[in-house]
Amino acid sequence: MALPGSRPVRAARGTELTARSWQTEAPLRMFHNNLDPEVAERPDDLVVYGGTGRAARSWEAFDAITAELTGLADDETLLVQSGKPVGVLRTNPWAPRVLLANSNLVGDWANWPEFRRLEAEGLTMYGQMTAGSWIYIGTQGxxxxxxxxxxxxxxxxxxxxxxxxxxxxxxxxxxxxxxxxxxxxxxxxxxxxxxxxxxxxxxxxxxxxxxxxxxxxxxxxxxxxxxxxxxxxxxxxxxxxxxxxxxxxxxxxxxxxxxxxxxxxxxxxxxxxxxxxxxxxxxxxxxxxxxxxxxxxxxxxxxxxxxxxxxxxxxxxxxxxxxxxxxxxxxxxRAFAFPGFVPAYIRPLFCEGLGPFRWVALSGDPKDIEVTDRAMLELFPENEHLRRWITAAQEHVEFEGLPARICWLGYGDRAKAGVRFNELVASGEISAPIVIGRDHLDSGSVASPYRETEAMIDGSDAIADWPLLNALTAASSGATWVSIHHGGGVGIGRSIHAGQVGVADGTALAAEKLQRLLTNDPALGVMRHVDAGYARAAEVAAERGVRVPIAA
Amino acid sequence: MALPGSRPVRAARGTELTARSWQTEAPLRMFHNNLDPEVAERPDDLVVYGGTGRAARSWEAFDAITAELTGLADDETLLVQSGKPVGVLRTNPWAPRVLLANSNLVGDWANWPEFRRLEAEGLTMYGQMTAGSWIYIGTQGxxxxxxxxxxxxxxxxxxxxxxxxxxxxxxxxxxxxxxxxxxxxxxxxxxxxxxxxxxxxxxxxxxxxxxxxxxxxxxxxxxxxxxxxxxxxxxxxxxxxxxxxxxxxxxxxxxxxxxxxxxxxxxxxxxxxxxxxxxxxxxxxxxxxxxxxxxxxxxxxxxxxxxxxxxxxxxxxxxxxxxxxxxxxxxxxRAFAFPGFVPAYIRPLFCEGLGPFRWVALSGDPKDIEVTDRAMLELFPENEHLRRWITAAQEHVEFEGLPARICWLGYGDRAKAGVRFNELVASGEISAPIVIGRDHLDSGSVASPYRETEAMIDGSDAIADWPLLNALTAASSGATWVSIHHGGGVGIGRSIHAGQVGVADGTALAAEKLQRLLTNDPALGVMRHVDAGYARAAEVAAERGVRVPIAA
Ligand SMILES: NC(=O)c1ccc[n+]([C@@H]2O[C@H](COP(=O)([O-])OP(=O)(O)OC[C@H]3O[C@@H](n4cnc5c(N)ncnc54)[C@H](O)[C@@H]3O)[C@@H](O)[C@H]2O)c1
Ligand SMILES: NC(=O)c1ccc[n+]([C@@H]2O[C@H](COP(=O)([O-])OP(=O)(O)OC[C@H]3O[C@@H](n4cnc5c(N)ncnc54)[C@H](O)[C@@H]3O)[C@@H](O)[C@H]2O)c1
The missing domain is CATH 3.40.50.10730 (Urocanase like domains)
Structure with a gap:
């Protein structure tokens, strides 16, 4: 049974604005793209992926978000509370255009029955990781x-x-x-x-x-x-x-x-x-x-x-x-004789600020992604692993919705890539702005003791300060939208995580923002792992100039 | 037993900077002021008030925070994770100089035993509301x-x-x-x-x-x-x-x-x-x-x-x-025949964005507070209630630490007061900058089902999106420091809340920041209550131009 008001949605394509600037056109197209039938599992119900991970709370909320983003100025900010737009504020040009908080509950009430009660009352929705934060890109991930x-x-x-x-x-x-x-x-x-x-x-x-x-x-x-x-x-x-x-x-x-x-x-x-x-x-x-x-x-x-x-x-x-x-x-x-995959393989990557960097061509033109693919291989010629992935993705991945690409990049490289994409937009080699985001599953953006922060060496698995600092950092570093979610991946009560998306619109301001945002965001991952006592993270911080006041 | 490294702390006074600008001098003096023996209950243990509400995790962390704030530039941001400085980032002049997250835990682990285990391991601290966020002002509150x-x-x-x-x-x-x-x-x-x-x-x-x-x-x-x-x-x-x-x-x-x-x-x-x-x-x-x-x-x-x-x-x-x-x-x-005080009396105030506005004279000079007291009475001559309080406070309140004042102000009036204080600093009528903050117990900054959000008319007591949006808004509106805490007032597992502090340093930028910050912060309170269906909040929003996309 589809929710009342349902209809097919597809992001606008091309180089013409439907909103007042690319800083608002970007979240608008990505919000719609999340609900594209090629992308979303049950678009009529606003469900994007991952069980009931939604992009908006209701079709009424969908319409109101669309209307607000269409009219929003470049020093205004839209607030979204679990998929419903709840306010518009005058902020400043460096501030995010959209701030989202999805599915968050006070600890003692952070369980499925209370969540489902509130959801049934129309007071919340499940945001998963990239559904409610408008940066899901389909199965390529x-x-x-x-x-x-x-x-x-x-x-x-x-x-x-x-x-x-x-x-x-x-x-x-x-x-x-x-x-x-x-x-x-x-x-x-x-x-x-x-x-x-x-x-x-x-x-x-x-x-x-x-x-x-x-x-x-x-x-x-x-x-x-x-x-x-x-x-x-x-x-x-x-x-x-x-x-x-x-x-x-x-x-x-x-x-x-x-x-x-x-x-x-x-x-x-x-x-x-x-x-x-x-x-x-x-x-x-x-x-x-x-x-x-x-x-x-x-x-x-x-x-x-x-x-x-x-x-x-x-x-x-x-x-x-x-x-x-x-x-x-x-x-x-002896069932627990072997480890989970995060402590076994992913944590060493997190120590370098490595994580799922992704970008989307707002034009809808696959050629724009080709240009970015080439740019990546030119930027990181020594990265054989990246070359193998990009080549394979070009061969095996069919785009769903707006053309997109994902790859893992670490501290330093993410900022390089973002600034380069912005230059390519400025020069016209890419036909329209590129959106740059990531999964909430990243090195410094999630607290989740059964998955991303399982078995931290200092026992800090359940400390949830980091994703909150991560979101505040993104809001302070030029992100275009920022989100804080609860319960993604492993369910209600078990995780808190944050997301950010920036926009390469070819302007000088965007270049500055991307430089800081894409430096600071993975820096949190390095810092979190330095603080927990991972030697590799301390090395990375020392080599690449991540400023950590107290050694672990 | 005092924590190792303890010593008496008192904020610097006067008009000479000890840090690089007033935007960093302000958090530095307020951090130290929270630990002034006149202000803190057990300063040797870094305990400010409210059981074990601390300003820093350890004396080593105290020293590192002091060092970082002393050297911090006006486009840099210090990250503090439960009382320990964990990183310094390059951000932008509109961004906060300090971002703090204290005592936050993932829901299923948000209980006292796990918190105490982590605290004993040195991995977290209890921030209460204004202890870990450096804006406690003693018993006047x-x-x-x-x-x-x-x-x-x-x-x-x-x-x-x-x-x-x-x-x-x-x-x-x-x-x-x-x-x-x-x-x-x-x-x-x-x-x-x-x-x-x-x-x-x-x-x-x-x-x-x-x-x-x-x-x-x-x-x-x-x-x-x-x-x-x-x-x-x-x-x-x-x-x-x-x-x-x-x-x-x-x-x-x-x-x-x-x-x-x-x-x-x-x-x-x-x-x-x-x-x-x-x-x-x-x-x-x-x-x-x-x-x-x-x-x-x-x-x-x-x-x-x-x-x-x-x-x-x-x-x-x-x-x-x-x-x-x-x-x-x-x-x-029939014990529950009568109500708790928040639903009975405070909620109607929250519907107007009214809450505990407070400010501190960084000079240490009580005359500066006299000037602000006078300014308040001039700004709001029709507010008899305010006059009664200010007069009474002048008579009955003895300053503890840096001279401070508190009063409840609503949406609209807070911004007026902040901008006026900034003019008085600019003109020299006040001798040094004024810090303007508030308690986390405010209209749009806390989710706490046993106190501030008890018995919301729509049943949304446990929804914690609001304090997170509040903190992200403050970070987007020119606050000088912003905090997100867990467990203040009612204990671990029972609340999530946010704080912000701005600085009136007399500059044009500060005027712009204060105008937006002190408009947007109480706007969240109005929005939260409009969304819950309080008629008075909807009236206030309509009369004073708070932009709420969908009526409740
Ligand atoms: N690593 C991660 O972070 C991550 C992410 C998502 C999902 N998962 C987990 O991975 C698992 C698989 O997810 P999926 O989406 O592919 O599920 P799915 O239900 O689509 O596929 C499961 C497959 O297992 C087969 N199967 C069942 N019992 C079997 C048996 N005894 N022997 C051999 N085959 C058997 C089924 O025929 C089916 O093809 C799930 O448990 C899911 O929770 C892990
Ligand atoms: N409204 C709020 O938000 C808020 C904030 C903080 C504290 N409180 C609550 O207020 C209460 C009082 O706090 P406090 O700091 O003043 O406590 P306190 O312990 O300092 O004072 C309690 C007083 O009650 C007296 N008392 C005890 N039993 C009595 C009896 N049977 N008859 C008459 N007097 C009796 C004691 O002699 C004492 O003077 C606490 O329960 C506290 O949790 C409420």
Whole structure:
């Protein structure tokens, strides 16, 4: 059932303004772009992605936001409270044009029942990370994030490439389906197990997966040959991970990396051994409790095999699906023997202020992104990793909504890229302004003890001062819109995070703003990790001149 | 036991800079002033007020903050994370010079045990409201807040004055002792009951209380005559409120207003009927459980009398000491028959953006405050209420630390006052810049379901987007320092709130900043109450031009 007032939305294209300047045209187009049917999961309900992550609270709020942005002056600021516009203020030209706070609740009330009560009363909405902050860019983010994780695995353990390595994983669904391509883009070989052949076939159709096999021996022969030849290859094999993983362990197959993205976080979405794909939903519906018990039992076998591979020397990690805790409940005691992916691979990147930098061409013209892609490769010629990703993205990514690009950049490089984009807009090489933002999942912008700040070395996982300082910093450094959200990714009560977006409109003021914004924003990431005592962050701060008053 | 590195601190005085400009001298002096022994409760421990509300995390952090503020340029910003300086950034001249986030925790971890664990590890500190945000000004705030509450009672029910009314209350302690003076300043008669004669005598000595009586009949005769003659008078009577209140009800004394500030929130601090003051602490220590039972039984009798007065037509309210809930636990079912003071009196003020405006003379010269006092009376000649307060404050308030003044001002008037102070600094009539801030307890800056946002008409008590938007707005409107805190007033897990301070340094830029900051900050209060559906707020918005896109 669509919300009242629903209609198809698509951002304006081209070089003509529909608002009073590009500083307001930018949030207006990005707000609309988030609801483009190519981008949003359920646009009629204003849902962009991630469960119920919305761009506006109601269609009435949608209309009012659109009207206000259309008329807003360059020294005015629109306030948005959980998807509803609540005020317009006179501020100053350096201030953000839009300030957003979404889904925030006082601690003792920060739980799903209270949130849902307030949502049902029309008093709040769930903003996720980039839905309510108008900088979601579709599925490119998933591919790039997975690519980046496997690149980090390569950097940590295999000399910077996965060439000559074999990765075993499970789950080829909406998110997990990015794994085989992410592995091959890093030069490696991937064997991915899914119970549902149709999920494997869908990915093979889109070139995300090279081959599908129903026979394990055939699949194994293919991946082992490719590994031997140091040739990138991905093979999907139909089977239950809780049977295939232990079988491969028993056979002593030389597997280098093991992870999993079956949807283990919800036991009814994980198929237990002994139940066929056709019977799955009926069985789960008939007796959810018994199904859960059997799913956890299977997950225990699945995770036991993963720990077995780890004992045999493989690199093993949890990829954010909670399978460790489910296996523990299924009776396997050593389930937490391997780490989550953030402490294992992403934190070292965070120490350098590295994180998901993204930009969008407001013109709607894919040629503008081509120009930025080229500019990136020219700016960072020594960055082989970046070249591999940009080349792969050009080949594999179909734009959804306004053309966009994402890549991970660290402290220093983000500002360089932003200033360069602004020059290209000024010179006319890019036809209209570029919007530059990022995910809330970044090095200094989120407190989330079950994910981004899991297992900080100083135990500061739950300290939430950092995302708030991050948002205040963005508002003080020339961002065009700034957001503070609660509960993105891991749910209500479990995270606080901030976002910022700047606009390269080709003006001198934009150049100054981008220089400071894109320096200061990742600086918070470096500072947060210096403060926690990470040696690499202290090195980065010292080398690149990040000013930290007290050493950890 | 003092923290390592402790020493006496006092803000610099006079017109010579110790930092690079007044924009950084101001936070530096105010930071030091918060720790002045005249101002802070336990300066050696960096504790300013309110339990363990601190100005800095450690003396090492104190030194580092002092050093950074001394050297900071006017386009740089210092970040402070729970009392520790964690970074310095290049921002812009409109941006705050200091951004502070104190005591913030992710929701599921927002409880005292986790907070205390992190505090013991040296990873956080408790910022209270104005301790960690460097704008506490001593006990003047308590007197003014109580004055304001009684003024609001007068406005709501007695035509704007308490002349000819009799107020009955209990508890003449640290905070409650401001009640008799607050009532007489509003022209009324106050009878205050305390079991401890020494508490009454101490206040009488300071002219906060006109007379002390040990005999109820004598006390009654005095207050009834004064009421008859419409003469302001306060009388303290020694007795147990749980006996005196019911006795006065039985006698049918014509009491107009009833409240209470015995320390009922902690049953061991409330003396039950039948126990003498001398035996109090021994009894409580010997059997805390039995003492609690008896205290609650007495509170039930005490609150039953309050409800009795209400039934007889009196104005009755809870003054933030939780006595209603204790009486309910003591077996009295109608304990919540009367409201808390915020929904009853303060919310209508919040609807006008009224709240605790305060300012400090950085020179240290009391003459500068005299000049501002005069300016206020000239600016708002029609505001009789303000005149009464300023006159009273001049007579009764002794400055603690740097000379300061507080008064409640609403939307529109705050900006007028700020701009006027800046002119007086520019013209030299005031000898050095004036700092202008406020408490976090304000109309649009706090989410606190047990106090400031109790019983919002739309049920939005726990929505915490507003204080975050408030802080982002301040950072976007020219504030010199901005803070976001968690847990002030009502404790960890129960509140999120924001603060801002501006500096009138006599420059044209400061005038522009103050105009916007002091317009936008209370605008958030009006907007928050328009959004919740308060008719008065909608009127204020319409009359004074506060721009709210969607009516509630
Ligand atoms: N790393 C992160 O930050 C992150 C982000 C988003 C989601 N996730 C988690 O990743 C998981 C996968 O997400 P998705 O969107 O791909 O889910 P999905 O439901 O689209 O796909 C899950 C796949 O697992 C398969 N499967 C189920 N049981 C199986 C079994 N026993 N053996 C083999 N295959 C089995 C299903 O057939 C399906 O194809 C979820 O748990 C999700 O919460 C992690
Ligand atoms: N309104 C607010 O926002 C607000 C702010 C701060 C504190 N408070 C609350 O106000 C209360 C008082 O604070 P305080 O700082 O004055 O406390 P305090 O402990 O200094 O004073 C309490 C007084 O109550 C007297 N008392 C105790 N039992 C009595 C009885 N049975 N009959 C008569 N007198 C009795 C004591 O002798 C003492 O003088 C506390 O509960 C506090 O939490 C409210």
């Amino acid at each position: 998933i591919l790039q994030g997975t690519f980046e994780t496997f690149a980090a695995v390569a950097a940590k353990r295999f000399g910077g490439t996965l060439a000559g390595t074999l990765t075993l994983t499970g789950g080829c669904g909406g998110m997990g389906g990015a794994q085989p391509l992410a592995v091959t883009l890093n030069g490696g070989v991937c064997l991915i197990v899914d119970v549902d052949e149709t999920r494997l076939r869908r990915r093979a159709g889109k070139r995300y997966l090279d081959r599908v096999e129903t026979d394990l021996d055939a699949a194994l022969a293919a991946v082992l040959t490719a590994k031997e030849e140091r040739r990138a290859l991905s093979v999907g094999v139909v089977g239950n991970a809780a049977e295939v993983f232990p079988e491969l362990l028993r056979r002593g197959v030389a597997i280098d990396i093991v992870t999993d993205q079956t949807s283990a976080h919800d036991p009814l979405s994980y198929l237990p051994v002994g139940i066929g794909v056709e019977e799955w939903h009926d069985c789960a519906a008939a007796d959810a409790e018994e199904f859960t018990r059997r799913a956890r039992e299977s997950m225990a076998a699945h995770v036991a095999a993963m720990v077995g591979f780890q004992d045999a020397g493989a690199e093993v990690f949890d990829y954010g699906n909670s399978i460790r805790d489910e296996a523990r409940q299924g009776g396997f005691e | 308590i007197l003014q807040g109580t004055f304001e509450t009684f003024a609001a009672v007068a406005a709501k029910r007695f035509g704007g004055t308490l002349a000819g009314t009799l107020t009955l209350t209990g508890g003449c302690g640290g905070m409650g002792g401001a009640q008799p003076l607050a009532v007489t300043l509003n022209g009324g008669v106050c009878l205050i009951v305390d079991v401890d004669e020494t508490r009454l005598r101490r206040r009488a000595g300071k002219r906060y209380l006109d007379r002390v009586e040990t005999d109820l009949d004598a006390a009654l005769a005095a207050v009834l005559t004064a009421k008859e003659e419409r003469r302001a008078l306060s009388v303290g009577v020694v007795g147990n409120a749980a006996e005196v209140f019911p006795e006065l009800l039985r006698r049918g004394v014509a009491i107009d207003i009833v409240t209470d500030q015995t320390s009922a929130h902690d049953p061991l601090s409330y003396l039950p009927v039948g126990i003498g003051v001398e035996e109090w602490h021994d009894c409580a220590a010997a059997d805390a459980e039995e003492f609690t039972r008896r205290a609650r039984e007495s509170m039930a009798a005490h609150v039953a009398a309050m409800v009795g007065f209400q039934d007889a037509g009196a104005e009755v309210f809870d003054y933030g000491n939780s006595i209603r809930d204790e009486a309910r636990q003591g077996g009295f079912e």
